Ligand SMILES: Nc1ncnc2c1ncn2[C@@H]1O[C@H](COP(=O)(O)OP(=O)(O)OP(=O)(O)O)[C@@H](O)[C@H]1O
């Protein structure tokens with residue numbers, strides 16, 4: 001791939017790992033699948049876990065390591081959610097698996113690899129027939145099934161595979177990858193903004209790269225091209241912590257009417273959603289030293305309200321309920337102190 005071609009790609013593609021060394025934060029999984037390959041005994045694989053954690057990247061990097069230049073002939077990538085009908089999938093698999101490999105040489109493995117991406121989007125009928133297909137072609141193919149949710153997969157399908165759960169990537173691993181990109185792309189970002197980016201990405205490397213690229217594009221050409229905390233929050237669309245704190249302070253310290261008006265003001269001027277406020281309050285309150293029964297009280301109350309909002313509950317009533325729950329939970333606390 002030439003440098004120029006790569007320059008126009010979104011960063012998530014430009015910095016997609018080329019080999020297993022470049023897969024960050026999933027060390028255990030990488031080591032295990034490598035061992036399978038070294039021993040020549042690759043089972044069918046199932047990778048599942050949240051988005052942007054490296055499932056597709058890992059299997060593509062692994063396949064590149066196994067097949068090298070023969071990748072195109074030996075690997076079939078199918079996106080199961082593109083075409084939910086099993087007939088298409090079955091035909092493609094059949095013609096791919098039944099053609100003989102002309103390229104196997106020396107140490108190269110004697111099986112082909114079929115990557116079935118987003119398999120949890122397939123209908124259960126399709127998944128059912130897939131298990132027969134897997135058995136039929138096991139002699140000369142290996143399947144790698146990728147999904148976000150394992151509970152949406154047919155148990156019989158799962159039991160034919162060795163399962164790996166991809167967890168959200170830890171902040172330090174995302175930091176190492178992002179540091180790399182920051183240098184290569186000449187990004188000017190403050191340390192606080194970088195911390196906020198890592199925190200808000202919640203283990204999703206795709207999100208962190210996308211947000212960084214969007215912020216960089218927004219500052220390009222400006223005199224001051226440095227990316228600050230506010231830009232990161234605006235770009236992700238997350239509420240600013242100081243706004244959430246201001247709302248919570250008002251609930252804790254002001255009388256009921258003032259607190260209600262403050263909440264309303266932030267909702268209208270800053271576009272804060274009640275759901276985000278609840279999540280923010282819980283995060284802040286979890287850092288307070290509180291009596292267990294009071295903690296239970298606000299957690300239960302706020303989760304009920306969250307459910308009410310998701311069911312379309314009236315915004316004004318739910319706002320009032322939030323104030324009521326927090327005020328009541330804190331009623332019997334002395335000065336709350338942070339842990
Ligand atoms: N562990 C990782 N190490 C390095 N880069 C990663 C990692 N995970 C994700 N990325 C980056 O994020 C992009 C998307 O990752 P990938 O497609 O592998 O995610 P995924 O787990 O398959 O997500 P989805 O469930 O949405 O398909 C990659 O192109 C890569 O740039």
Ligand SMILES: [Mg+2]
Nearest residue numbers: 055056117146
């Ligand atoms: Mg994927």
